[in-house]
Amino acid sequence: MKINHFLGFLPFILALNLCAQSSIKGEIIDSSNAEKIVPNAVLITNQQRYFFSDNQGKFSIELRKGEIIDKVVSRGYKPLMSFDAFSVLKMTPAKADNLERVSRHKIDSIVRHQVISSHFSFKSLSRTSISNAVPDFILRKAAEVRLTTQEGFQENLKAVSVNGLEEVVPKLVNKDVYSFDWFQSYIEIFDYRFVSPFHSLDTPLYEFYSLYETPEVKILSFRPLKKGFLRSFQGLVIIDKSTSKFKKLQVVLDGEFKLNLVTDYDSVTGLPKKTEAFIYPGTGGTKLSFFGGGMAFGRIQKKNPEGNDAQLTHQQVYYDVVTGDSISPYPKPFTKIYEPKPGEIPEEYWSDFEFAFIADQKETSEQLEAYIQEENIGKKVNRISAFDQGYYPISIFDVDLTRLFKFNNYEGLRLGAGVITNESFSEHYRLGGFAAYGFKDERWKYGFNGGLLLNPDTSTWFNAFYDNDIEEVGMNNFLTDQRVYSLFEPRLVNITFFYKYETYGLSLQHNFTPQLMTEFKVDKSSISQTQQYAFLKDGILYEDYDLTTATFGLRWTPNYTYSKVGKRVYVNDKSSPEISAQVSQSFDGVMEGDFSFTKLSAKVEYEIPHSWGSLSSIELGGDIGFGDIPLTHSFHAFPNSPNKPNVLSRFSVAGVKSFETMFFNEFFSTKLATLHLKHKLAAFQLSNTIQPELIFISRHAIGDFDNPGQHQNISFNSLSKGYNEAGFELNKLFFGFGLSFAYRYGAYHLPKLEDNVSLKFTFYLKL
Structure with a gap:
């Protein structure tokens, strides 16, 4: 009887074993200088999957059963093909950079053909959390989006909520962590304007090089032409050679503040599928906050960020995409529309979505409730919004x-x-x-x-x-x-x-x-x-x-x-x-x-x-x-x-x-x-x-x-x-x-x- 029970469960055990994943974490540094990190390195597995080291040289990867890291490549370094331990990977600087330079004309051609249509509708879910010395700030948005030639990008927001706050002020509706469209000349990160790597300006500001290539994909590395160009990015982009579209994009910034942003693109529509962004305090000089003023709640960085170990984590997905010229813009010509609902959005609303990240995973803590009440955060938020x-x-x-x-x-x-x-x-x-x-x-x-x-x-x-x-x-x-x-x-x-x-x-x-x-x-x-x-x-x-x-x-x-x-x-x-x-x-x-x-x-x-x-x-x-x-x-x-x-x-x-x-x-x-x-x-x-x-x-x-x-x-x-x-x-x-x-x-x-x-x-x- 016990043997029969075991034989009955054997297929499930084998299936779990086949699907088992292993997690590896580590950082990549320069072998000649242990204090020098290597951002934007590409970790390539034997199953032809690609992962990046972030702006701090760190990586965290979920490997499938039988999947291993096969190679690590990075601009300015020799390929790394043997690994003793993944906690610290050391890459040796290359004496010469013999990478193939990609022309601006080629990049412009890819950008022009990235999307298959000029009319889309889709849905979006996003969760933004900020951890610092006070209870976590968690902002969630659910929206229906239309993208048309007449009105551009329009969001009809169905729900907007911040844990602990009953009311939504216009600032929370309007504030975006980053620009949706990375293919315009300028993009914004928290209200600060940067030159996009894929800009349409006459002056060349970035250089692109082919870092790695297979019959299926081509990985490009980019960075600004001039050193000290603060309002610019370094990064990587994976091109699907069968469609000549972006598959994956990473941009990093290490300056007034630090940014690591990764976007996966749909190979058919050319639209983003999901984005994950991290922002940390940098050298300072800029304020990063949802509310401004002297409030710590919702703040990432003050002008002087010393002693500030805050972190912003932003996750966003786009789904239920419909394309075609029959899609018309929303009848009201607004970029964002939000009809507020009375009171706080219940946690059950967010739990109904199939995307696990959007749920809070825990109820509003007593610590947060006490902080909101003691610091009178609700009234301060309303006053700051009106004060503007x-x-x-x-x-x-x-x-x-x-x-x-x-x-x-x-x-x-x-x-x-x-x-x-x-x-x-x-x-x-x-x-x-x-x-x-x-x-x-x-x-x-x-x-x-x-x-x-x-x-x-x-x-x-x-x-x-x-x-x-x-x-x-x-x-x-x-x-x-x-x-x-x-x-x-x-x-x-x-x-x-x-x-x-x-x-x-x-x-x-x-x-x-x-x-x-x-x-x-x-x-x-x-x-x-x-x-x-x-x-x-x-x-x-x-x-x-x-x-x-x-x-x-x-x-x-x-x-x-x-x-x-x-x-x-x-x-x-x-x-x-x-x-x-x-x-x-x-x-x-x-x-x-x-x-x-x-x-x-x-x-x-x-x-x-x-x-x-x-x-x-x-x-x-x-x-x-x-x-x-x-x-x-x-x-x-x-x-x-x-x-x-x-x-x-x-x-x-x-x-x-x-x-x-x-x-x-x-x-x-x-x-x-x-x-x-x-x-x-x-x-x-x-x-x-x-x-x-x-x-x-x-x-x-x-x-x-x-x-x-x-x-x-x-x-x-x-x-x-x-x-x-x-x-x-x-x-x-x-x-x-x-x-x-x-x-x-x-x-x-x-x-x-x-x-x-x-x-x-x-x-x-x-x-």
Whole structure:
């Protein structure tokens, strides 16, 4: 009976034995220098399977029954074909590198034919964990993905969760560990841009060599052409010779942070099948965190990573692939879409998938629950997310951080507060207001507003507002300029010439697409002066006057991508150009309006990134007005030189897009064109915390002023001869502070040399 039982189980025992696997782990080092590791070595088995050593020279392999390591090859080393122990493999440097170089043309041909179609749909699961000194951060995402020529890569996220957190903030939806497409010119790793080995740039930046070849596969090794090229990778790629497609790709990075990423590709579709990525602290200088700020939860690296042994592990799979031209993009033109579910995603949801890695393998620990509660992590995450937009949430209100503190020459110190209701109050309408007090002019400013959300998909809001405040003379604000948030507004400190206004009106905001936003506003304003200025019309002097105005503005960002989280739309990724245009018409006699005039404005901003981390930027702007335009509503070129006698007395704060040598109130225009050119070099890595940036700047303006005789009790120049200045900034020398120098030349060069010179400090703070 026992023998029969044994014979019955024998087939199962044999099957288990045949399928048995053995694990081997080790590291590969240079035989001539035990401290020198060998990354990107290829371990080849007798069953023609291929494994890589990572960026630390380590490997971990599951061998099948009867499978052994047959050979180890690496660029710059002799092949290793005998093994005493796998814990440490020593490779001997080769005297000469006789590898065959692969042409850039060949690489480009493979990349062009990597995918069989331009239309795909598939599903994705990812799990990102971060281990450091606090309980583990675990982020999981489940998504349905479409890849089309019309909209590119789109994710419809079905579930997003972080262990211990009940709510999902937009940052968790938008943040990607790495770029999906490695075949574009630039890819991003945790918001840091790198040149892809398979870029389409004109300049060759990588070299490829054939490392190993069989009738079935060809293994290529690649590295940057120039040493010290920090924003680049080294790696390996396995090419399937029967299809001329990637089978497997490894990239490693050992610099500001360390990265090891391996992707397996489907031999038929050419799409990724699975990716595993590891990120560790490196030499420092960059922050790597899901939330930023001072939070350790979700953080891999601080600027100074000493003593930080954190590790990020990211696993992702793509499955259920469908291909064909019949696949259309999602009807909503967003890169990411997430309709949040109430409460935390239950663990059972993740356990239902057939992929074992996605399940947590354990319930949320008591330690994590205690940490989340004690450190108030949930509220901190929400506050950091709101803080990025310039708000601080308190209950149903978001406090407007831009209104807390300001300083200028008219109001002196201005203290204030502004609030707007958030989604905790209502998802369908909002209420807001502000109040501020100037200690020099001893006057309160205040305003109220309300909005009704008509269509969340197009961010269509109907708004009503009332403001009683001051504005700079000659300022021309674009309605659709996105909120630019800064704790400190540099140029505002030096402004001297304001007017007072009391305005009420209605506006309609609507996005035809996420990339094309528009706003239409009608308002009635009562204007009064802070200086002895008067406008002459038909023999009558107007110091105070009323304006009835209609304004339409649009902003087009064709290369921006957007995400929709709940009922709100957020910017997912910014890429130039940015194009804004606006038309404004003031009506004489309508609702007691005193003047009739028209204003047209447009501007284009374009950035050109370069492979070495430098950046060139161009901003071209134009304004024109005609009719009875008072000086308050004319144009200026953003002057930023205080009206003081010498260079040191004018030492102040440089603006972001201003003419540093142009004196305040020196020029006004009814026709104006400006050009700003900047070239920023890659940051100088003096230390992890001191990384100054050198920017070369050239600014130009030309304009004219119609009917200057209408403007009484004031004198100013036009820009008809063309204004020029050049200079440089050395930014972020210490705690965000730097220095700015500019020189005024050309037709408006002043007789006294020091009047043409600007020396200021700069302040750039990124939280």
